[in-house]
Amino acid sequence: xxxxxxxxxxxxxxxxxxxxxxxxxxxxxxxxxxxxxxxxxxxxxxxxxxxxxxxxxxxxxxxxxxxxxxxxxxxxxxxxxxxxxxxxxxxxxxxxxxxxxxxxxxxxxxxxxxxxxxxxxxxxxxxxxxxxxxxxxxxxxxxxxxxxxxxxxxxxxxxxxxxxxxxxxxxxxxxxxxxxxxxxxxxxxxxxxxxxxxxxxxxxxxxxxxxxxxxxxxxxxxxxxxxxxxxxxxxxxxxxxxxxxxxxxxxxxxxxxxxxxxxxxxxxxxxxxxxxxxxxxxxxxxxxxxxxxxxxxxxxxxxxxxxxxxxxxxxxxxxxxxxxxxxxxxxxxxxxxxxxxxxxxxxxxxxxxxxxxxxxxxxxxxxxxxxxxxxxxxxxxxxxxxxxxxxxxxxxxxxxxxxxxxxxxxxxxxxxxxxxxxxxxxxxxxxxxxxxxxxxxxxxxxxxxxxxxxxxxxxxx
Numbered sequence: 400x401x402x403x404x405x406x407x408x409x410x411x412x413x414x415x416x417x418x419x420x421x422x423x424x425x426x427x428x429x430x431x432x433x434x435x436x437x438x439x440x441x442x443x444x445x446x447x448x449x450x451x452x453x454x455x456x457x458x459x460x461x462x463x464x465x466x467x468x469x470x471x472x473x474x475x476x477x478x479x480x481x482x483x484x485x486x487x488x489x490x491x492x493x494x495x496x497x498x499x500x501x502x503x504x505x506x507x508x509x510x511x512x513x514x515x516x517x518x519x520x521x522x523x524x525x526x527x528x529x530x531x532x533x534x535x536x537x538x539x540x541x542x543x544x545x546x547x548x549x550x551x552x553x554x555x556x557x558x559x560x561x562x563x564x565x566x567x568x569x570x571x572x573x574x575x576x577x578x579x580x581x582x583x584x585x586x587x588x589x590x591x592x593x594x595x596x597x598x599x600x601x602x603x604x605x606x607x608x609x610x611x612x613x614x615x616x617x618x619x620x621x622x623x624x625x626x627x628x629x630x631x632x633x634x635x636x637x638x639x640x641x642x643x644x645x646x647x648x649x650x651x652x653x654x655x656x657x658x659x660x661x662x663x664x665x666x667x668x669x670x671x672x673x674x675x676x677x678x679x680x681x682x683x684x685x686x687x688x689x690x691x692x693x694x695x696x697x698x699x700x701x702x703x704x705x706x707x708x709x710x711x712x713x714x715x716x717x718x719x720x721x722x723x724x725x726x727x728x729x730x731x732x733x734x735x736x737x738x739x740x741x742x743x744x745x746x747x748x749x750x751x752x753x754x755x756x757x758x759x760x761x762x763x764x765x766x767x768x769x770x771x772x773x774x775x776x777x778x779x780x781x782x783x784x785x786x787x788x789x790x791x792x793x794x795x796x797x798x799x800x801x802x803x804x805x806x807x808x809x810x811x812x813x814x815x816x817x818x819x820x821x822x823x824x825x826x827x828x829x830x831x832x833x834x835x836x837x838x839x840x841x842x843x844x845x846x847x848x849x850x851x852x853x854x855x856x857x858x859x860x
Contacts, residue, residue: 404457405447405546406447406449407546407577408444411466412789415466416447417440419464429453430451431460444548445548446569457575461576461577462575466606467577469575470574470577471546472572474494474570475571476569477568480568483570494572497532497572499532501538502534506518509549511559513547517563522545542573543571544573545569549561582601582605583602592662593626604629607629608632608633608636608696611696612693613634613635613694615638616638617638618638618693618694620696622699623700624650624660625650626652627663630669630673631663638672643677645709658676660676661673682710683710692753693758695748695757696759696761699762709814738764740816742763744819746759746776746778747812749803751810755805756802757803758800758803761799763796764794765794766794766835785798
């Protein structure tokens with residue numbers, strides 16, 4: 400049985416916490432014991448108690464998880480102040496070994512401000528620990544931390560209002576502060592040398608890199624690279640990366656010398672990890688063999704700020720022969736790439752290109768009212784690892800993580816509407832009224848209620 404540790408989470412993106420924690424534990428090959436009680440696993444709470452076999456694992460979580468503010472070795476926890484001290488006295492074997500080392504106290508709370516006078520009283524109440532080491536405000540070997548958890552405030556009120564009415568109190572030793580929270584500011588789009596109107600925000604691109612298990616020795620590809628947000632974060636964690644896009648202008652930018660993506664990559668010190676960025680349509684890609692990638696990570700266009708395109712014509716035109724003597728130029732017509740079709744093709748391409756165990760991580764926008772679990776295609780050889788929603792009200796986007804769960808070689812996708820669903824080989828395919836089908840049209844129609852459309856007898860989609 401391992402020791403108990405307390406994870407202190409940032410407020411942002413609660414649905415992404417468990418998938419990220421699972422991904423980091425898988426990447427570094429250790430187990431995380433989660434509490435059995437559903438209330439203790441509530442992702443909307445700021446604290447989570449876990450069991451780990453080694454303190455080094457706790458430090459790894461703190462250094463790599465984007466959503467972690469700090470990790471503590473937990474010595475006691477209770478719903479009342481008196482019970483907390485009672486548990487502390489019973490657990491002396493946990494805190495006695497540190498009694499001769501330098502230390503300091505930290506008193507804090509979530510959703511609350513503990514008054515200064517009570518902070519002093521709290522510190523003095525732990526006098527029975529009888530630590531003999533020197534007290535150091537800065538540079539102490541051990542930061543002994545008392546934390547109180549309060550419910551989230553739904554109205555504006557005094558920060559110290561409701562003092563002592565906490566849900567739970569915790570006491571322990573700080574192991575490591577969250578090292579990756581500062582990366583959110585480092586990769587802030589506003590500070591970036593090159594970005595565009597479809598650039599992914601920093602925190603999400605970092606979460607996607609963790610879901611893709613980015614690390615040294617990994618090869619990661621973004622098939623809709625745009626301005627390169629996912630390349631920078633994956634490369635920061637040590638992976639070698641490459642990207643492609645049907646529109647090379649997004650990758651190049653306006654400068655004729657250094658491409659825009661390389662400008663930002665140089666700013667972050669990762670330009671040497673970008674193998675290349677190429678212009679091509681993924682349905683006519685240059686890959687000549689499968690099983691070569693460790694991860695595919697992407698935010699495909701869905702027609703709000705930029706539309707998805709593929710080579711071809713929606714309607715065939717008769718072949719026109721230019722007059723004799725006229726210079727002949729080749730044109731490459733493009734047609735819309737419907738999101739539900741793109742989704743299936745992306746999964747089939749990932750199944751072909753990924754190594755066994757490789758991951759596909761991508762964002763899927765959905766209409767909240769219409770989404771069903773069956774909307775995520777069930778594909779033979781691929782398994783769903785995580786499905787986390789970022790909710791914007793009537794619509795949201797889901798970060799989907801899938802793993803290649805087979806060592807078999809799968810054929811190159813046909814990218815053909817007639818055979819697309821058959822190639823999945825799964826038990827079910829997305830409904831014709833799935834939450835992401837015709838998403839662009841639904842978005843600009845302000846998401847009319849599906850129930851209303853059915854009642855009025857109008858066609859769906």
